[in-house]
Amino acid sequence: MIRPAVKICGLQTVEAVRSILSLPIEYIGFVFAPSKRRVTGRQAAEMTGELVREREQGRPAPASVGVFVNPEPEELEEILKIVPLDVIQLHGRESPEYCHQVKERFGTGLFKAVSISMSQTASPADLVLPFAGSADAILLDTYDPVHGGGSGKTFNWKVIPDYLELTRAAGMKLIVAGGLTPDNVSGLISAYQPDGVDVSSGVETEGQKDIAKIKQFVERVKSR
Numbered sequence: 001m002i003r004p005a006v007k008i009c010g011l012q013t014v015e016a017v018r019s020i021l022s023l024p025i026e027y028i029g030f031v032f033a034p035s036k037r038r039v040t041g042r043q044a045a046e047m048t049g050e051l052v053r054e055r056e057q058g059r060p061a062p063a064s065v066g067v068f069v070n071p072e073p074e075e076l077e078e079i080l081k082i083v084p085l086d087v088i089q090l091h092g093r094e095s096p097e098y099c100h101q102v103k104e105r106f107g108t109g110l111f112k113a114v115s116i117s118m119s120q121t122a123s124p125a126d127l128v129l130p131f132a133g134s135a136d137a138i139l140l141d142t143y144d145p146v147h148g149g150g151s152g153k154t155f156n157w158k159v160i161p162d163y164l165e166l167t168r169a170a171g172m173k174l175i176v177a178g179g180l181t182p183d184n185v186s187g188l189i190s191a192y193q194p195d196g197v198d199v200s201s202g203v204e205t206e207g208q209k210d211i212a213k214i215k216q217f218v219e220r221v222k223s224r
């Protein structure tokens with residue numbers, strides 16, 4: 001079985017970034033949207049500097065993902081002037097056209113979040129297929145009415161197979177987020193085999209990233 005890519009989201013300190021650089025993590029996320037995990041461009045620039053240095057030394061480093069909710073293009077432009085983001089994650093109500101423009105203008109990868117709620121009325125096809133060609137991955141997350149993400153809550157995983165089929169048919173990856181933890185991620189992977197898993201709250205203790213929990217999460221994703 002191919003092991004899913006890991007995205008650890010909501011990094012806020014250079015120390016935390018340094019301490020996970022030796023782990024097999026494909027993406028690390030920096031939240032620029034309003035959130036208790038929000039970072040400034042300057043803070044993110046310091047953290048991505050660590051990634052750049054690793055690559056300069058010939059070592060692999062995770063790709064950097066900037067998380068935004070309904071950003072104006074000017075905000076993206078200001079951040080990208082000082083933070084060399086590899087991927088832009090759009091976590092709000094951004095249209096497929098907007099995603100396409102962002103990808104064209106900034107030349108980054110693009111993850112589009114799709115929020116799953118109990119009262120979902122739109123079909124998975126309507127939520128996914130319009131992003132074919134503009135998003136590299138669909139990131140399924142639990143609907144959060146306040147911030148848009150980072151809720152620490154799971155959604156009903158039974159919807160995942162429909163999204164997997166649609167994203168694969170459309171040439172996109174599927175990343176699953178929302179309430180993942182070291183304890184539930186193995187069950188998710190054996191049941192659904194997503195292309196990636198994304199965690200924030202589940203690897204924190206008292207609101208701070210907990211390196212032991214991150215290690216445990218990564219081990220459980222990558223172990224056979």
Ligand SMILES: O=C(O)c1ccccc1NCC(=O)[C@H](O)[C@H](O)COP(=O)(O)O
Nearest residue numbers: 009035149150151152178179199200201
């Ligand atoms: O993490 C946040 O605080 C956040 C705020 C606003 C929009 C998105 C946010 N996070 C994006 C992510 O990719 C999180 O990893 C994802 O929502 C899962 O979070 P969690 O349920 O806490 O593991």
